[in-house]
Amino acid sequence: MILIKKQVACFGDSIIYGFPYVDSSWLKTFNQNSTQLHLLNYGVCGFTYNDVLEKIQTTYLAPEIKAILLMAGLNDLLEGRPLKYIIDDLKKIVLFCQTKNLPTYIILPLLTKDQALNLKINDLKVKLCEEFVSTSKVLDLYPIIIDNFGIDNLLGWDGIHPSVIGYEQIALSAFTPLEEWGRQL
Secondary structure, three states, rough: OOOOOOOEEEEOOOOHHHHOOHHHHHHHHHHOOOEEEEEEEEEEEOOOOHHHHHHHHHEEEEOOOEEEEEEEEHHHEEEEEEEHHHHHHHHHHHHHHHHHOOOOOOOOOOOOOOOHHHHHHHHHHHHHHHHHOOOOOOEEHHHHHHHHHOOOOEEEEOOEEEEEHHHHHHHHHHHHHHHHHHOOO
């Protein structure tokens, strides 16, 4: 019996894209190991949730796509966008996906080596959990990564983007929750 993987369109920023290691992105690593899902990469470096909203509304989503995975937010914070705007953009994305009968899975932004930025990331993570727990799956990979792998090798040269090993850790940490979600789609 041939198992056909469910296709999931992944929208977001450079962490979805795999910057600067596209050939070692976490999506590619995940796809090599998954039996349930095939993650399609629609990530763009520098994207905010406002950019994701525009891209998702203007991208042809083939009937084979069964769900949407979202991972962004860090660029919103770096640009100084208020949490209200980020949440409003994400609400519009989730509503758009609901009109297309596409379940959404939100992966929360990862922490960085910048402690001041991490305070803002934590505030965003709390708000995202509060706002979207009833309409979407929400996953915080950071505790899974810390428990399973530690933090030392997660971040690369710039303190924001993962190292090659970090992308592997993201894929491995996301594997079980995403595979379970894939069985439910």
